[in-house]
Amino acid sequence: MSGHHTHDDHGHGHDSAHHDQHDHGSLKSYTIGFILSVILTAIPFWLVMNKTITSSGTMGLVLLGFAAVQVVVHMVYFLHMNSKSEGGWNMMALIFTIMVVVIAMAGSLWVMYHMNHNMMPSMMPDATHMQSAP
Template identity: 65%
Template sequence: MSRGHQEHPARPMGHHDDHGHGHGHGDHAAHGSMKDYVTGFVLAVILTAIPFWLVMSKAVDNSARMGIILLAFAAVQIVVHIKYFLHMNGKSEGGWNMLSMIFTIVIVGITLSGSLWVMYHMNHNMMPTMSPENMPTETVPQSMQGMQGMQHNMQQSK
């Protein structure tokens, strides 16, 4: 072989037209058409604009209900992105993509629900002396009030 026509060390001999995409040029089923991308974009814009309008216009008074509505819109938007932009479905990659997505959703759900549960119970079971109503309003702790210079700073803060 001449010096100008050397094979790439990572490629097997005879694969000059392999572009490293991992698929052949005839495999266009995994890629979306322009119609799919436009549909996904329009749905994503709508699914962003509606929650934005709901929050800005204060259309829902109850904050818990607003949170649930926003989470529902977010979940639908995730599905739109997965279908139209990532082209994931039960048939892609032999179903392994969808299985990994389901696993990720389960782990994220467990993490989020567990974190919310811990934060709620930590707040609920907080010691009575540590509740915000019983916290002192002064800026200098009592143990430091006798220190030189602390009275001057405390008087300025009042």
């Protein structure tokens, strides 16, 4: 009986050791994550500095794309999130976080677009000249 109990403890200990080793990344995974993060920061920086894309809307979408990819890289390589960890709770937290970020980004872009659209006519010199004329 005690021999069987010891074997179970050993098996459980091995599983938790394997689980911890899987959750905490190796130096190789951190290095890969760091290199990808540097690349994903350098490319958008280069695109903006050289004005490679002339359309500001297209540039914004490209930068949002790079930002989204970098978020995924950080979650996989630094936070070690996958569908197996924490019994799927990390995946639920990830989905919730993505929804919140998408809503916040879409709302911010919407507000900035409408603010820009609504403010421009009143700031133009012609519009103020027309309003002051009798």
